[in-house]
Amino acid sequence: xxxxxxxxxxxxxxxxxxxxxxxxxxxxxxxxxxxxxxxxxxxxxxxxxxxxxxxxxxxxxxxxxxxxxxxxxxxxxxxxxxxxxxxxxxxxxxxxxxxxxxxxxxxxxxxxxxxxxxxxxxxxxxxxxxxxxxxxxxxxxxxxxxxxxxxxxxxxxxxxxxxxxxxxxxxxxxxxxxxxxxxxxxxxxxxxxxxxxxxxxxxxxxxxxxxxxxxxxxxxxxxxxxxxxxxxxxxxxxxxxxxxxxxxxxxxxxxxxxxxxxxxxxxxxxxxxxxxxxxxx
Amino acid sequence: xxxxxxxxxxxxxxxxxxxxxxxxxxxxxxxxxxxxxxxxxxxxxxxxxxxxxxxxxxxxxxxxxxxxxxxxxxxxxxxxxxxxxxxxxxxxxxxxxxxxxxxxxxxxxxxxxxxxxxxxxxxxxxxxxxxxxxxxxxxxxxxxxxxxxxxxxxxxxxxxxxxxxxxxxxxxxxxxxxxxxxxxxxxxxxxxxxxxxxxxxxxxxxxxxxxxxxxxxxxxxxxxxxxxxxxxxxxxxx
Numbered sequence: 033x034x035x036x037x038x039x040x041x042x043x044x045x046x047x048x049x050x051x052x053x054x055x056x057x058x059x060x061x062x063x064x065x066x067x068x069x070x071x072x073x074x075x076x077x078x079x080x081x082x083x084x085x086x087x088x089x090x091x092x093x094x095x096x097x098x099x100x101x102x103x104x105x106x107x108x109x110x111x112x113x114x115x116x117x118x119x120x121x122x123x124x125x126x127x128x129x130x131x132x133x134x135x136x137x138x139x140x141x142x143x144x145x146x147x148x149x150x151x152x153x154x155x156x157x158x159x160x161x162x163x164x165x166x167x168x169x170x171x172x173x174x175x176x177x178x179x180x181x182x183x184x185x186x187x188x189x190x191x192x193x194x195x196x197x198x199x200x201x202x203x204x205x206x207x208x209x210x211x212x213x214x215x216x217x218x219x220x221x222x223x224x225x226x227x228x229x230x231x232x233x234x235x236x237x238x239x240x241x242x243x244x245x246x247x248x249x250x251x252x253x254x255x256x257x258x259x260x261x262x263x264x265x266x267x268x269x270x271x272x273x274x275x276x277x278x279x280x281x282x283x284x285x286x287x288x289x290x291x292x293x294x295x296x297x298x299x300x301x302x303x304x305x306x307x308x309x310x311x312x313x
Numbered sequence: 314x315x316x317x318x319x320x321x322x323x324x325x326x327x328x329x330x331x332x333x334x335x336x337x338x339x340x341x342x343x344x345x346x347x348x349x350x351x352x353x354x355x356x357x358x359x360x361x362x363x364x365x366x367x368x369x370x371x372x373x374x375x376x377x378x379x380x381x382x383x384x385x386x387x388x389x390x391x392x393x394x395x396x397x398x399x400x401x402x403x404x405x406x407x408x409x410x411x412x413x414x415x416x417x418x419x420x421x422x423x424x425x426x427x428x429x430x431x432x433x434x435x436x437x438x439x440x441x442x443x444x445x446x447x448x449x450x451x452x453x454x455x456x457x458x459x460x461x462x463x464x465x466x467x468x469x470x471x472x473x474x475x476x477x478x479x480x481x482x483x484x485x486x487x488x489x490x491x492x493x494x495x496x497x498x499x500x501x502x503x504x505x506x507x508x509x510x511x512x513x514x515x516x517x518x519x520x521x522x523x524x525x526x527x528x529x530x531x532x533x534x535x536x537x538x539x540x541x542x543x544x545x546x547x548x549x550x551x
Binding site: 052053054056058118146157165166178208209212213256257259262263280281283287292293313 | 323324325326327332335336362364445446447450508510
C-alpha cells in the first residue's frame with residue numbers, strides 16, 4: 033500500500049486508456065506520455081499496459097507502507113527517498129515506511145511512478161485511468177491509499193537502469209501529419225503553420241493545449257466529426273488547440289494537423305511559455 | 314444503398330477518415346450505420362467514431378500501407394452483404410419545462426416572439442433522431458428540431474450547466490448528461506440519467522434511435538427523479 037501524504041497540483045492513476053467506447057461518448061484518457069510510462073513498466077518487467085501514477089509538476093509525497101520496487105520516469109523533479117537523492121529511469125528498492133518526495137524541476141512536466149506488480153484499483157470500462165464521471169475519483173487526494181498487487185520475492189528485479197536523452201524534453205519539433213482539413217488552408221497559410229514557432233498558452237492540461245499566437249484563417253466550422261488525442265483544431269477566431277488524452281470524441285472545428293504518438297508524448301512534457309514548431313512527416 | 318460518393322483520407326498515422334457529403338440527413342446516417350456494421354464485422358478496430366457525415370476508423374497499429382487498407386474499405390462498401398439491421402428504439406424522455414429549470418425560456422420567447430407554451434409544444438411534438446453520441450459521455454446529438462425554435466448559442470457559455478439540462482443550440486437540441494460548461498439555451502430539465510457507468514449499457518440510446526420529449530410537472534419530475542435514484546425507473550419505449 034502507498035499512502036498519499038501530499039497530492040501535489042494534479043496526480044492521477046492512468047494506464048494506456050479506454051478505447052472502444054467512442055460510440056457512447058467516452059474519451060480515451062490514459063497517460064499523457066506513454067513513452068515514459070512504458071520505460072518504467074519495462075524496467076520493472078510489468079505489463080506495458082500496467083497502471084501508473086501520473087504526477088504533474090512534482091510536489092507530491094508518498095509513504096510506502098511496505099517494501100516495494102518502483103521506477104520513476106518522465107519529468108525530473110529531483111526525486112528523493114527519505115531525503116536521499118534517487119535516480120530517474122532506474123529500478124529502486126524502497127523500504128517499508130520510507131517517503132518519496134520531489135524537489136526542484138530539472139526538466140519536463142509529468143513524472144510517472146510505476147510499481148512492481150502494478151496498482152490494484154477500480155477498473156471501469158476496461159481501464160483504470162481516472163476520468164471525471166467515469167471513475168469514482170478523478171484526482172488523487174491527500175490521505176488516499178493506493179493498493180499494490182502482491183508479488184513474490186522471485187519477481188524482484190535487478191536494479192537495472194537506462195539513460196534517457198534530455199533532448200526528448202527540450203526539443204521544439206512536433207512531428208505531425210496533415211489533418212483532414214489541412215488542404216482547405218491557402219498555400220500561404222499552410223506554409224505559415226509549419227514555419228511559425230508557436231508558444232503554449234497557460235491553458236494547457238490533460239484535455240488540450242491552447243497555443244498563444246492567433247492564426248488568422250477563413251475556415252468554416254465542419255459538421256461535428258471524430259477527433260483524436262493529437263488532433264490540432266483551428267477555431268474561426270484563430271485559436272490553435274492541440275487535443276490531448278482526455279479530449280472529447282467529436283468536435284466541430286477544422287482539424288488542420290494530427291500529431292504522431294511520439295509528438296503527443298513530447299508535448300505532454302511541455303508547459304506554459306514553451307515553444308513548439310510543427311513539422312510535417 | 315451504398316451508392317454515395319465517399320472520400321477516404323488517412324488521419325494521422327493510424328486512422329482513416331471516411332466522409333459522406335457535408336449535410337445532415339437520415340439517409341446518410343443509415344448508410345453510415347450500415348457501413349459501420351460491415352466494417353466492424355470484418356476488422357478488429359481500436360475504435361470507430363461516428364459523426365454527422367463521417368466515420369473515423371482508429372487502428373491499433375501504425376498504418377504502413379494505407380492505400381491497401383482504403384482499397385479494402387472501398388470494396389467492402391460496394392459489397393452487397395446482408396446486414397442485420399440493428400433494432401431502432403424510440404424513447405420517451407420526461408422533461409420538466411418549469412421556469413425554475415427552463416431559465417432561458419422567457420428570453421427565447423421574447424427573441425423569437427413565440428409564447429413559452431408554444432415553444433414547449435414545438436419541442437415535444439417532434440420525433441428526433443439520434444445521429445451519434447459525443448461531446449460528453451451520454452450526450453446525444455439529435456436531429457429534427459423544429460425550425461421555428463432554432464436559437465443561436467449564447468455568446469458567452471455558462472460555466473455550470475446542471476445535469477439533465479435540456480437545451481437548444483442553433484438547429485440542435487440535447488440533454489446535458491452531467492454538469493458541465495455549455496453555451497446552449499436552457500429550456501428544461503430531465504430527471505432521467507443518460508449515462509450510468511456501472512450499467513452493462515452505460516447509455517440506453519444508440520445512433521439511429523428515435524427520441525421524443527414528454528412534458529412533466531414539477532411533482533412528476535421529483536417522483537421520477539426519486540425512482541431513478543432508487544433504480545426503480547423504467548424508461549418508456551414507444
